[in-house]
Amino acid sequence: MELQVQPKLIIHGGAGSSLHGKGGLEAVRRSLHTVVEQVYSLLLSGTAASEAVVQGCQMLEDDPRFNAGTGSVLQSDGQIRMSASLMDGASGRFSGVINISRVKNPIELAQFLQSSPDRVLSDFGSAELAREMQLPSYNALTDLRLQEWIQERQDNFKSAMAGVVAEPELLETSNAGRGTIGVVALDAYGKLAVGTSTGGKGFERIGRVSDSAMPAGNYATSNAGVSCTGIGEDIIDECLAARIVVRVTDGMSLKDAMQRSLGEAHQNKRDLGAIALDASGAIAWGKTSEILLAAYHNGEKVGDTLEWNDSELIGYC
DSSP states (O other): OSSSOOOOEEEEEESSSSSSSSSHHHHHHHHHHHHHHHHHHHHHHTTHHHHHHHHHHHHHHHHHSSSSSSSSOOTTTTOOOOEEEEHHHHHHHEEEEEEOOSSHHHHHHHHEEEESOOEEEEEHHHHHHHTTTTTTOOOOOHHHHHHHHHHHHTTTTTTOOOOOBGGGGGTTOOOOOOOOOEEEEEOSSSSSEEEEEEEOOOSTTTOOOOOGGTTTTEEEEESSEEEEOHHHHHHHHHHHHHHHHHHHHTTTHHHHHHHHHHHHHHHHHHOOEEEETTTTTEEEEEEESSSEEEEEEEOEEEEOTOOOSSSEEEEEE
């Protein structure tokens, strides 16, 4: 099959404070690079952007290192509630589930809802849909996340949120959360799609809604696609994904749209990160937090942002 355009891909596994120790960093790098390589090979074989995004999100949800799917953080009552959304830039359709429990891959439900007249479902509706889809009941709990919750409970949940990644050596100190996973893909036909999935902040009030199942945290048109990570409330306050995408759609370059939007977020003292692609194949990422756990394929090689810690708000290739 002849490619019409060179596919591009960028994924993230959260943002937050530094990864303590090289072991944590190398483990996260291996996880992210594995997903990038597998999903990029799908794009090269002609897989549509939205399908590739779902596959990438499933792989990240299944990795207990990240706060989405298996390895999701526990909320204040000790329960796991996950949120995910998918947006197909070509069709302009957004779909998602909010605060769903006991499924393995929330992104699967978001994918199913792409063709539904009702495209965003909350907890009860999501649970009903999972039953209709005959998805097996699944416990996403890991021992590390349980230990994290027990430690915080002893401390009366003084931490604002749970750790961004679950690593044994990080558990003591990983109290800066912002854990989400996201995938943005440009396929061989020039079409864009984006997916985002999360277990939430951890220790939050029951019923709290993440940005991951909103256009604030996950948005695409035929011009650009953006997935966000960080403190959900900060992302919602900036309406970050939609803001960046609308600027590109209105004619701004992706680099300038990211620079302006992250600059505004920084001025407003937000704590967040974003990954982005545009229809021309430009790749961009940005953060106001200390680190962004992102990796990408630029058509030639895999790169990542794990040790990108300079004073710049955005990176670009």
